[in-house]
Structures are given as structure tokens and as C-alpha cells.
Amino acid sequence: MKLSEILNNVKTLGTFGDESREISEIVFDSRQAAEGALYVAMKGTVSDGHQFINSAIENGAKAVVCEDLPEEQAEGITFIKVENSAKALAKMAANFYGNPSENLVLVGITGTNGKTSTTTLLFETFKNLGFKPALISTVEVRIGDEAFPSTHTTPDVLTLNQILRKAVDAGCEYAFMEVSSHGIHQNRTDGLKFKVAGFTNITHDHLDYHKTFDEYIKVKKRFFDELPADAVAITNLDDRNGTVMLQNTRAKKSGYALKTLADYHGKISEADFNGMLLNFNGKEFWTALTGKFNAYNLLLVYAVACELGFNADEILQAISKLPRVKGRFETLKSESGIFFIVDYAHTPDALENILDSINQIRTNNERLITVFGCGGDRDSAKRPQMGKIATRKSTLAIITSDNPRKEDPKQIIEDIAAGIEPQHFAKFTVIPDRMEAIKAAIKFAEPKDIVLVAGKGHENYQEINGVKHHFDDKEVIEDLLKKMSK
Numbered sequence: 186m187k188l189s190e191i192l193n194n195v196k197t198l199g200t201f202g203d204e205s206r207e208i209s210e211i212v213f214d215s216r217q218a219a220e221g222a223l224y225v226a227m228k229g230t231v232s233d234g235h236q237f238i239n240s241a242i243e244n245g246a247k248a249v250v251c252e253d254l255p256e257e258q259a260e261g262i263t264f265i266k267v268e269n270s271a272k273a274l275a276k277m278a279a280n281f282y283g284n285p286s287e288n289l290v291l292v293g294i295t296g297t298n299g300k301t302s303t304t305t306l307l308f309e310t311f312k313n314l315g316f317k318p319a320l321i322s323t324v325e326v327r328i329g330d331e332a333f334p335s336t337h338t339t340p341d342v343l344t345l346n347q348i349l350r351k352a353v354d355a356g357c358e359y360a361f362m363e364v365s366s367h368g369i370h371q372n373r374t375d376g377l378k379f380k381v382a383g384f385t386n387i388t389h390d391h392l393d394y395h396k397t398f399d400e401y402i403k404v405k406k407r408f409f410d411e412l413p414a415d416a417v418a419i420t421n422l423d424d425r426n427g428t429v430m431l432q433n434t435r436a437k438k439s440g441y442a443l444k445t446l447a448d449y450h451g452k453i454s455e456a457d458f459n460g461m462l463l464n465f466n467g468k469e470f471w472t473a474l475t476g477k478f479n480a481y482n483l484l485l486v487y488a489v490a491c492e493l494g495f496n497a498d499e500i501l502q503a504i505s506k507l508p509r510v511k512g513r514f515e516t517l518k519s520e521s522g523i524f525f526i527v528d529y530a531h532t533p534d535a536l537e538n539i540l541d542s543i544n545q546i547r548t549n550n551e552r553l554i555t556v557f558g559c560g561g562d563r564d565s566a567k568r569p570q571m572g573k574i575a576t577r578k579s580t581l582a583i584i585t586s587d588n589p590r591k592e593d594p595k596q597i598i599e600d601i602a603a604g605i606e607p608q609h610f611a612k613f614t615v616i617p618d619r620m621e622a623i624k625a626a627i628k629f630a631e632p633k634d635i636v637l638v639a640g641k642g643h644e645n646y647q648e649i650n651g652v653k654h655h656f657d658d659k660e661v662i663e664d665l666l667k668k669m670s671k
């Protein structure tokens with residue numbers, strides 16, 4: 186594609202060199218530049234892409250988009266100065282891939298917890314409705330039945346447009362994607378045309394990156410502020426910040442809630458480990474999903490589908506067939522009758538929610554054993570909070586490791602333990618090796634007891650010192666049960 190076409194509608198502050206040259210690809214990483222590439226220099230969180238302009242050129246880049254022009258401009262290279270490289274990249278990526286977000290119905294879901302669950306449930310619902318949808322999530326990218334590995338919750342804007350292009354070419358009419366706060370902040374979703382935007386909730390997470398909760402809220406809100414007038418914004422009215430999210434949006438506003446009046450009102454009529462009887466806007470149906478948070482997720486799915494013009498009965502029929510999402514309240518029972526739950530709860534709010542859901546369902550004669558840890562090189566403020574919640578709400582908490590990354594696992598565990606209240610000191614034990622921790626839980630458990638293994642969900646690795654070792658909670662439980670014949 187010609188550079189001038191890639192620059193269509195990009196606000197430039199100056200062009201130096203040939204604008205009519207052919208561009209083979211757009212890259213923002215100098216190491217990926219090949220012959221004829223356009224290199225976009227971006228200021229990152231660790232380094233400044235402007236430092237790598239020369240190495241991009243050495244690798245074959247023929248054009249450079251940057252915020253600061255280099256003092257010496259290499260001969261034969263076109264330089265384009267812009268105010269904000271990330272914003273320019275978003276526009277250029279959409280141009281390069283033919284604006285695919287305008288050729289399908291794009292739905293974005295944001296919030297601290299529930300993005301993967303809701304987008305996956307939407308994907309499955311639309312499959313049940315007879316479509317071939319696309320999914321962009323933490324767990325995987327899907328184009329119909331074809332699955333691709335996922336590297337981020339919200340990929341970079343080039344990858345996003347590339348995926349959406351592929352989806353459009355494959356005949357997808359709907360795409361459901363997770364919108365993370367990092368993604369919004371780093372302009373990864375700029376230039377995409379969203380038809381529906383959904384908000385799940387906002388609680389404590391990622392403050393290592395956003396610094397304050399206010400800042401985190403502001404970033405999430407930006408997603409709704411930037412929606413076009415013909416979009417629909419759907420918020421959770423039970424969340425303290427649900428209304429704030431839509432305060433300045435131009436989109437049509439809609440709300441869902443279990444506790445207050447809303448356009449989409451839901452009620453849990455019955456719940457046990459096998460599922461729930463739900464009532465949405467007066468219509469009752471069964472689901473195999475369980476946990477109050479899944480009632481919220483399903484209600485948002487229902488609201489999105491209604492706003493997209495589908496018939497309520499048809500939607501509920503499609504929703505009632507939904508399977509559980511991988512690693513989200515996944516259950517498993519041992520031969521001796523110990524009940525296991527594998528869940529991705531890795532924030533204080535998610536951990537509290539899942540423990541509350543389990544406690545509401547259990548009859549209290551069984552004991553609840555919680556195995557969990559906290560990730561290294563991530564928001565450390567959530568650690569003591571999770572220690573407090575797990576010990577308050579379980580019979581026994583076994584504190585272990587969950588992706589220590591470059592940190593010392595013992596230090597992470599100490600941070601978690603620091604939040605435990607003195608009256609609960611007898612209710613926890615520390616076993617840093619996750620396999621040993623799960624083994625101890627199985628040993629301790631008696632028939633009917635419940636073992637919650639939280640934090641990793643679908644993840645199939647334990648990241649220690651930059652190395653990802655294969656580790657899958659569900660697989661480990663199954664293997665141990667066989668070995669321990671329990």
C-alpha cells in the first residue's frame with residue numbers, strides 16, 4: 186500500500202521525503218522491521234522507540250513515523266512527524282487493513298473482572314444463534330471454529346486490525362473483544378468502530394500501572410467517552426461506578442442490574458453447584474453456570490443481544506445452552522466425593538465473590554479449603570487484601586505461588602500473610618510449591634469438603650524467573666487424585 190494511503194486522515198505535523206512510496210508492512214518494533222517497512226517510534230513504559238529508529242532503518246524500514254524527528258535524517262527515508270505516535274498508529278493500522286471494524290458488528294467489554302467470561306459467553310451465544318462470530322480474549326482468539334493463541338487481553342492495534350480483517354474475510358458478522366485498561370491507556374483500541382460497549386465492574390487491580398484508583402476509573406471511562414453516537418453503552422448499575430462510566434458518552438445508554446431497577450433486570454431464583462435458575466426481565470430459564478458473578482455476566486450477554494435487535498426468547502434459548510467458561514468456576518468431583526473448583530479469581534474482589542458464591546451454596550457442614558497465591562511483578566497492594574478475604578471466608582487457606590515471575594515467592598507470600606487478621610492466624614498455612622499445596626489440600630479434605638484452587642484458571646504455566654513451566658491446576662488435581670486414590 187502507498188504511504189500516502191496509509192496516512193489518510195492521520196494528523197501530521199510535517200512530512201519529509203517521498204510520500205508516494207510503497208510500504209510492505211507497518212511495525213512498531215525495530216526488530217521486526219523488514220524491507221520496505223514503515224516503523225512507528227513510540228514512547229513505551231520501559232524504553233523510547235525513537236532510540237531504535239536507526240536499527241529499524243538498518244533492518245529495511247523505508248519510512249518512519251515519530252513524535253521527535255532525529256537530528257540527522259537518513260537519506261532516502263521518509264520521515265513523518267506526528268503529535269502522538271500511538272494515535273497515529275491506530276489510524277494507520279485501520280487504513281492498512283481496510284477498516285475491518287466497520288465491516289462487522291464489534292462489541293467491546295471492559296471492567297476489572299468478567300471480561301473473558303462475558304466475551305466468551307457472547308461468542309458461544311452468537312454461535313448458538315447460528316452465526317460465525319470472532320472472539321478476542323485473554324484465553325484465545327477465535328474466528329469461528331479456528332483458534333489462535335492469545336498474548337494479551339487486548340492485543341496491540343496492528344494485531345487487532347489484522348485479526349478483525351481475517352474475521353471479516355472469513356465471513357464473521359460479529360466480533361466480541363476484551364478491552365483492558367492497559368489497552369485503552371496505550372491507545373490499542375483507538376480507531377476501532379464499536380457498536381456496543383459493555384461494562385462489568387471496577388475494583389482493585391493494576392494499580393502498579395495506573396497508580397491510583399481514580400486514574401484507573403478515568404482510563405476505563407475513556408472507552409465510553411470515545412464511543413460514537415450510534416453505539417450503545419451498557420453498564421452495570423449495581424456497581425458503584427457504573428453510572429459514572431457513562432456520564433460523558435455520546436452513545437445510547439442502557440443498564441443492567443440484579444439489585445436495582447434497570448432496562449435489563451435479573452434475579453437468581455435458585456442456585457447450586459450444578460447451575461442456577463435465573464429470571465431476566467420476567468422470563469425464567471436454567472443455566473449450567475453458577476455463581477452470582479455469572480448471573481451478571483449472563484445478564485450482560487442478554488442485554489448486548491437485545492440491544493443488537495434479537496428476540497428475547499430466542500436469546501434466552503441460546504443462553505440456556507451455554508457451557509461453563511474454561512477456568513471460571515470449573516468443577517470436578519473426586520471418587521471419594523471431594524468437590525473441586527478451579528477459578529481464575531486473581532483479584533480481591535473476584536476472590537471474595539467466588540468465596541461468597543460457594544458459601545451461599547454450601548450447607549456449612551463441609552469445610553472450604555482455598556489454595557491461592559498472588560502474581561509477582563504485579564500490583565502488590567492486592568496481596569494483603571486477598572490474604573484477609575481468603576482466611577475470613579474459608580475454613581483453611583493454603584497460601585502458595587502463582588506466577589512469581591522475577592519476584593521471590595516467599596516475599597509475595599509474606600505480603601499476603603501480612604493482611605491476615607490475628608483471629609484467623611490458625612486458619613492458614615504456607616506451602617510455596619503449588620503442586621505440594623494442592624496435594625496438601627487433597628490430603629486434608631474429607632468427602633463433601635470443597636477445595637477451591639484460585640488464581641490460574643485456564644493458565645497452563647507457572648512463570649518463575651522468566652521461565653514458564655507447564656502447570657495446569659485442573660490437570661494437577663486430576664493427576665494427584667489418581668496417584669492418591671482419593
Ligand SMILES: CC(=O)N[C@H]1[C@@H](OP(=O)(O)OP(=O)(O)OC[C@H]2O[C@@H](n3ccc(=O)[nH]c3=O)[C@H](O)[C@@H]2O)O[C@H](CO)[C@@H](O)[C@@H]1O[C@H](C)C(=O)N[C@@H](C)C(=O)N[C@H](CCC(=O)O)C(=O)O
Nearest residue numbers: 213214215227229230231232234237337338339341365367
Ligand atoms: C506494560 C505494558 O503494557 N507494556 C506493553 C507495551 O510495551 P512497552 O511500552 O513496555 O514497550 P517498551 O519496551 O517500553 O518499548 C517502547 C517501544 O520501543 C519498541 N522497541 C523496543 C525495543 C527494541 O529493540 N526496538 C523497538 O522498536 C517497542 O516495540 C515499543 O514500541 O506495549 C507493547 C506493544 O503493544 C506490549 O506488548 C507491552 O505489553 C507487555 C508485554 C505486558 O505484559 N503487558 C500487560 C501488563 C498488559 O498489557 N496487560 C493487559 C491487561 C491484562 C489484565 O487486564 O489482566 C492486556 O491487555 O493484556
Ligand SMILES: Nc1ncnc2c1ncn2[C@@H]1O[C@H](COP(=O)(O)OP(=O)(O)OP(=O)(O)O)[C@@H](O)[C@H]1O
Nearest residue numbers: 297298299300301302323338478481528529530535
Ligand atoms: N462479572 C463478574 N464480577 C465479578 N467477578 C467476576 C465476574 N466474572 C468473573 N469473575 C471472577 O473473576 C475471575 C476472572 O474472570 P474473567 O477471566 O472473566 O475476567 P477478566 O476481566 O477477563 O480478567 P483479566 O483482566 O485477567 O483478563 C473469574 O474466575 C471469577 O472468579
Ligand SMILES: N[C@H](CCC[C@H](N)C(=O)O)C(=O)O
Nearest residue numbers: 531559560563587588640641
Ligand atoms: N492478566 C492478569 C492475569 C493474572 C493472573 C495471575 N495468575 C497472575 O499471574 O497474577 C495479569 O497478567 O496481571
Ligand SMILES: [Mg+2]
Nearest residue numbers: 300301323338
Ligand atoms: Mg480476560
